[in-house]
Amino acid sequence: MEVITAEAIKKKFSMKETMEAIEGFYNDKQEDYISPDRMHIEDGSNTALLMPAFYGNYYATKLVGVAPSNTRLNKDTIHGLMILYNRETMEPLFLCDATAITSLRTGALGGLGMKYLAKEDAKTLGIIGTGTQGWSHLQSGLAARDIKDVYIFNRTAEKAHNFKKRAEAAFPSVTFHVTSVEELVKKSDIVVTTTTSTHPVFPELDSSEWKGKLIVGVGSFRPDMQEISDQVLREADDIFVDAASALHESGDMLRAKDLRTNMDNTWDLEKIIQENHRPADVHDKTMVFKSVGASIFDLVTVKAIYETFYS
Numbered sequence: 001m002e003v004i005t006a007e008a009i010k011k012k013f014s015m016k017e018t019m020e021a022i023e024g025f026y027n028d029k030q031e032d033y034i035s036p037d038r039m040h041i042e043d044g045s046n047t048a049l050l051m052p053a054f055y056g057n058y059y060a061t062k063l064v065g066v067a068p069s070n071t072r073l074n075k076d077t078i079h080g081l082m083i084l085y086n087r088e089t090m091e092p093l094f095l096c097d098a099t100a101i102t103s104l105r106t107g108a109l110g111g112l113g114m115k116y117l118a119k120e121d122a123k124t125l126g127i128i129g130t131g132t133q134g135w136s137h138l139q140s141g142l143a144a145r146d147i148k149d150v151y152i153f154n155r156t157a158e159k160a161h162n163f164k165k166r167a168e169a170a171f172p173s174v175t176f177h178v179t180s181v182e183e184l185v186k187k188s189d190i191v192v193t194t195t196t197s198t199h200p201v202f203p204e205l206d207s208s209e210w211k212g213k214l215i216v217g218v219g220s221f222r223p224d225m226q227e228i229s230d231q232v233l234r235e236a237d238d239i240f241v242d243a244a245s246a247l248h249e250s251g252d253m254l255r256a257k258d259l260r261t262n263m264d265n266t267w268d269l270e271k272i273i274q275e276n277h278r279p280a281d282v283h284d285k286t287m288v289f290k291s292v293g294a295s296i297f298d299l300v301t302v303k304a305i306y307e308t309f310y311s
Contacts, residue, residue, distance in 0.1 A: 001093060002309075003096070004305075022112060022269075026269070026274055033296055035296035045068050047222060048064070050062075051064070053299040056087070058303050059085040062080060062081070063080050065080060068196040077196065082101050096305070101298055103132050105293065107136025108140055111140025111143055112273070113272075113291065114141060114144035116276075116277060117272070117289055118190050122147070125151070126187070126190065126192065127141075127153070128153050128227075130162075134192070134194045148174065150176050152164055152179065181201060181203055190214050191214070207235055212286075214287050214288075217250075217290045222251065225252075233255055234260065235286060239263070239266055240269075241253065241269070243268055
């Protein structure tokens with residue numbers, strides 16, 4: 001069994017390639033896949049996640065621990081391992097850092113939401129939360145649209161400024177701003193939330209301030225977490241999800257069910273891609289794309305990486 005580090009993955013496999021792998025999976029898949037809801041084991045504010053999936057010649061499983069309080073210790077919130085197996089023999093083929101896989105596939109899911117749902121002329125991106133997923137959605141946002149300005153907010157200002165410095169070095173053609181949440185929302189065509197907050201992170205604004213925006217929510221993955229405000233969930237013209245499991249795993253979507261009557265017909269990413277869905281009149285709409293991830297996305301990502309390394 002081969003062991004690949006997160007750094008090796010980052011050097012050899014890009015966010016754009018991950019987006020293409022997931023998009024290609026839905027456009028080209030010929031076989032059924034098995035992707036059960038992930039197992040959540042909650043230990044106070046921490047969560048252990050077990051995520052198996054089967055597709056084609058492969059079986060994969062990811063074991064992840066999420067510790068939100070790690071931010072106070074200056075440690076990563078997410079740690080884990082991922083293993084890819086030969087589906088027929090169950091022999092392990094590939095072991096890697098699950099954080100790298102999670103970062104790539106979560107960013108790619110949000111990026112695909114942007115590619116299909118955001119207005120084509122979107123130039124500004126707002127990122128709330130400057131951890132691993134904030135960085136991955138910076139990468140996918142730049143891949144999905146011709147972004148010129150990025151607005152950044154983090155509760156700890158030092159972390160926001162550190163993120164800005166890193167981003168300026170990596171993407172010198174883009175202008176980065178550390179700002180308030182209110183200014184971020186007002187100036188951004190696409191707003192990404194990447195926190196594990198149990199309370200909404202958005203300000204209350206006039207409804208007109210939300211028009212023409214796509215909200216990409218990626219941080220809330222437990223029923224007791226909610227990043228997106230009641231105002232946005234109630235007034236959004238359309239709500240989309242990456243997978244149906246988001247409707248019962250995320251506090252954002254559970255709250256949306258309380259506030260809306262049409263959640264049973266919510267489109268997921270598979271339908272969006274296969275129908276090549278591009279919403280009409282996006283400049284006059286407020287739209288939400290909620291992503292919680294699913295094990296099949298991890299398998300597709302790690303399969304693409306394995307075949308890149310060993311093909």
